[in-house]
Amino acid sequence: MKLGKEGKRRRIHYRIRKKVSGTGSRPRLSVFRSNKYIYCQLIDDVSGNTIASASSFEKGFPVKGTKSDQAKEVGKMLADRAKQLKIEDVVFDRSGYLYHGRVKALADGARENGLKF
Numbered sequence: 716m717k718l719g720k721e722g723k724r725r726r727i728h729y730r731i732r733k734k735v736s737g738t739g740s741r742p743r744l745s746v747f748r749s750n751k752y753i754y755c756q757l758i759d760d761v762s763g764n765t766i767a768s769a770s771s772f773e774k775g776f777p778v779k780g781t782k783s784d785q786a787k788e789v790g791k792m793l794a795d796r797a798k799q800l801k802i803e804d805v806v807f808d809r810s811g812y813l814y815h816g817r818v819k820a821l822a823d824g825a826r827e828n829g830l831k832f
Contacts, residue, residue: 728811735808736760744793744805744825744832746818753786753817755793755825757805767800769793786817790824797830807832 718726737743742757754770769792771778771785778785797805805825812818826832 724811726811731808731811735806737806737808739766740802741804741806742766742802743808744830745808746810746812746821748810748812748817753782753789753821755789755821757793757797757802766802767793767796769796783817783820786820787824790821790826791828794825794828794830798828803829803831805830805832 735743737758737760739759739761742759745756745758747754752770752772754768754772756768757766758764759766769789770776771789776785777788797803807822809818814822822832
């Protein structure tokens with residue numbers, strides 16, 4: 716049985732999730748990329764709660780620039796929200812996407828505003 720592009724990404728995502736887990740003090744930064752928007756969350760896997768989230772789909776989000784520019788802004792927004800919750804360290808979960816392009820831009824934006832991973 717042949718897997719499509721999404722199936723391959725899911726298989727990689729499950730392989731990553733076996734190793735990567737977030738806690739309350741060091742949550743998992745999970746990324747989801749659609750064709751139009753990008754979403755990210757800080758997740759505490761121990762209690763199963765989302766601590767904070769940010770996306771380019773939110774009301775009032777400036778939709779100027781390329782999708783990579785938007786991803787960088789989303790990363791900055793999430794880092795600011797994490798700072799308010801006194802979270803500095805996170806575990807990065809790229810969800811099976813290559814660490815390139817929009818995913819890398821989001822990570823760089825989060826790092827610029829003080830998140831460590």
